[in-house]
Amino acid sequence: MAATTSFPKEKIKILLLEGVHTVSVETFNKAGYTNVERLTKALPEDELIAKLEDDVQLVGIRSKTQLTEKVLKAAKKLRAVGCFCIGTNQVDLKTARQLGIAVFNSPYSNTRSVAEMVVAEVVMLMRRIPHRSARAHQGIWLKSAVGSNEVRGKTIGIVGYGHIGSQVSILAEAMGLKVLYYDIVPKLPLGNANSVDTLDELLERSDVVTLHVPETPETKNMITKTELSKMQEGSYLINLSRGTVVVIEDLKAAIESNHLAGAAVDVFPKEPRSKGEVFTSELQGLDNVILTPHIGGSTQEAQYNIGIDAATKLINYMDRGSTVGSHTIPELHLSGNRDAYRILHIHRNEPGVMAAINNTIGKFNVNILGQYLRTSEDVGYVVTDLAPAPERMDEIMKVIQEEVPAIKMRALY
Numbered sequence: 001m002a003a004t005t006s007f008p009k010e011k012i013k014i015l016l017l018e019g020v021h022t023v024s025v026e027t028f029n030k031a032g033y034t035n036v037e038r039l040t041k042a043l044p045e046d047e048l049i050a051k052l053e054d055d056v057q058l059v060g061i062r063s064k065t066q067l068t069e070k071v072l073k074a075a076k077k078l079r080a081v082g083c084f085c086i087g088t089n090q091v092d093l094k095t096a097r098q099l100g101i102a103v104f105n106s107p108y109s110n111t112r113s114v115a116e117m118v119v120a121e122v123v124m125l126m127r128r129i130p131h132r133s134a135r136a137h138q139g140i141w142l143k144s145a146v147g148s149n150e151v152r153g154k155t156i157g158i159v160g161y162g163h164i165g166s167q168v169s170i171l172a173e174a175m176g177l178k179v180l181y182y183d184i185v186p187k188l189p190l191g192n193a194n195s196v197d198t199l200d201e202l203l204e205r206s207d208v209v210t211l212h213v214p215e216t217p218e219t220k221n222m223i224t225k226t227e228l229s230k231m232q233e234g235s236y237l238i239n240l241s242r243g244t245v246v247v248i249e250d251l252k253a254a255i256e257s258n259h260l261a262g263a264a265v266d267v268f269p270k271e272p273r274s275k276g277e278v279f280t281s282e283l284q285g286l287d288n289v290i291l292t293p294h295i296g297g298s299t300q301e302a303q304y305n306i307g308i309d310a311a312t313k314l315i316n317y318m319d320r321g322s323t324v325g326s327h328t329i330p331e332l333h334l335s336g337n338r339d340a341y342r343i344l345h346i347h348r349n350e351p352g353v354m355a356a357i358n359n360t361i362g363k364f365n366v367n368i369l370g371q372y373l374r375t376s377e378d379v380g381y382v383v384t385d386l387a388p389a390p391e392r393m394d395e396i397m398k399v400i401q402e403e404v405p406a407i408k409m410r411a412l413y
Contacts, residue, residue, distance in 0.1 A: 007410075010034050012318065013055050013077075018042050018062040020084045021307030031315045033058075042273065049074045058314050060084050061091075063294070064273050069095040079408070080317050082310040086110065086297060087242075088327050089215060097328040097379055100346040100408030104313040104325050108163050109305035110297030114240055115167035117296050118210050119175060121264040124290060125208065125236045126151050130262065134287035147261070152176030157206030159199065160241065161187040165212035169193045180205060184218075200230055208236040215242035225250040234261045240296040243267040252282045255289060262288035266296045321383050321412060323374075330374030330381045340369050340385035341393055342412040347404070349380040356404045357382060363399070366390050379407070 009032040016024060019040040028036050042064035043051060052059065052075035059075075060082040061067065067081060072095045081091055083105035096103050124130060126149045135142040156172045158165045158181040169179045169190050179193035182202040189195060196202045199222075203209060209231060213219045223237070223246040231237070237260060239246050248269060254260045265283060271294055272279050283289050316322040321344045322334045329346060347353050354373050361368065361384070369385040390396060397411055 009318075012057050013037070014058040014060070014314075015039075015051055015056045016060040016084075017065050018084075020060050020062065020310075021303040023304050024060060024084065024307035024311040027308055027311040028315065031319065033315070033318070045071060052078060058082065058318070060310065060314070063087065063090055065090060067091040067096070072096055072099055072101065075101075079410075080104065080314050082314045084303075084306050084310045087215065093327055097376075098407070100329070100379070100406075102317055102323055102326045102329045104310060104317070105327070106306040106309040106313075109309045110299070110302030111163045111167050113299040113302040114164050114212075114296040115171055117266070117292075118168050118238055118240060119171045121238055121290055122151055122156065122172070122177070122208050122210075122236070123175075125238075125262045125264060125288075126154065128262070128288065130290050131288045150176075154178070154207040155180060155205060157182070157196075157202040157209045158193075158212060159183075159202065159209065160212035160214075161193075161195070162212060164240075165210075166190050168210060168212065199227070203227055203230040204232065206235060207232065208238065210238040211241045211245055213241050213245060215244055220244045221247050223247065223251070225253065228254040228260065231260065233259055236260065236262050236264070238264045240264075240266045243269045243271065248282050252286070255283075255286055262290075264290035264292070266292045267294055319412070323381065328379070330376045330379060332372050332374050332381060332383060334372065334383060340387045341390065343382075343384045343386065343397065343400070344408075344410050344412065345382040345384070345400070345404070345406050346408045347380050347382070347406050349375045349378050353380055353404060354382055357384060357400060360400050360403050361386065361396065364390060364392060364396055366396065 012033055012035060014028060014033055014036045016036065016038040025036050025038055049071055055077045056075065057077050057079045059078060062085045067090060069092045072092060078101055080102040083091065085105065086107050088103055088105050091103050093103060128147050132142050153176060155178040158168055161181040161183040165181060169181060173179050173191045180196050180202050181193055182196050182199050228250055251263060255263060268281055281291065283291060313325050320334045320336050321342060323329045323331050324333050345357060366386050369387045372383040374381050401409055
């Protein structure tokens with residue numbers, strides 16, 4: 001039986017954009033959320049604002065929709081955002097935090113899809129398939145073993161040994177590759193992989209380097225002509241992480257000078273926002289470079305898994321107040337409590353908030369069954385379970401808001 005909420009679930013408006021997998025709609029429906037609108041494209045800012053102003057409480061997006069400060073401030077009823085993808089760069093997280101909007105994503109659901117594509121590209125590059133394919137399209141029969149190698153016995157260097165990097169490690173080793181990895185955080189190796197102490201060491205020892213790092217100030221322009229010059233002559237670079245990690249002009253120069261034998265790039269500093277927008281890159285025209293339109297995680301299996309995972313996180317937040325996986329509201333793992341009346345209170349992180357809430361509740365002689373608090377640098381999240389459900393709950397909520405102002409507050413049965 002689905003959990004109940006103080007506000008009828010069928011009246012909670014949910015907007016899904018960019019063709020989020022239909023399984024997400026099914027997941028919401030099974031949980032009792034039936035007021036779901038699903039669009040197949042992203043919306044420009046003015047249309048998006050108009051949609052969100054229409055009492056939308058949950059919105060699901062992928063990578064193209066931009067939830068800017070202006071958009072978020074216009075969405076007065078918005079309680080949570082689900083990013084049905086790995087990243088959250090398309091959301092102004094600072095503004096969302098200040099407005100008490102929970103932001104979730106699905107960072108691990110497409111891990112296998114990305115890892116498989118990396119290993120496939122390693123094989124394609126080492127066999128010089130892009131080059132030979134281009135010649136065949138031109139009518140040139142380039143049947144030769146020159147420059148074509150097996151991957152077995154070669155060394156792959158993995159930069160970033162997280163969920164994707166470690167999965168690449170497993171698949172690569174199964175193909176007979178030797179695995180080196182570098183990560184700024186110490187990680188235990190899987191299989192026979194070996195860690196190295198510096199990025200330079202990895203670059204110098206690898207036949208192919210693959211990047212799996214997040215987009216942060218530290219990783220911006222992490223691979224420039226300096227790093228590329230340290231790679232082995234005739235080696236390859238693969239980037240399925242973020243477009244800002246590699247300086248494209250420097251990569252082009254390294255390939256044109258034949259220092260690198262080729263590359264595979266799936267992410268770019270500037271990417272089209274829609275299918276109709278023209279894609280341009282300095283790497284176009286290089287037939288030993290595989291260019292793909294940010295599809296590393298774009299498989300039916302990955303989108304299906306993401307659809308379930310992101311929708312479930314939004315449901316858990318609405319049903320129980322659980323914020324596990326949120327990038328803006330402090331994390332609380334909460335189970336349901338049918339015998340309690342639950343108050344969710346998101347506030348600025350200041351001393352004495354919980355005590356003030358308890359003092360207010362105490363005026364009504366109501367029993368507190370349980371209470372949970374987590375804080376971040378600027379936001380606090382208090383969840384209070386009251387029992388039995390008081391008849392004057394509307395009044396209690398009103399007084400709490402008057403005496404202990406919240407960024408956002410709601411009640412759950």
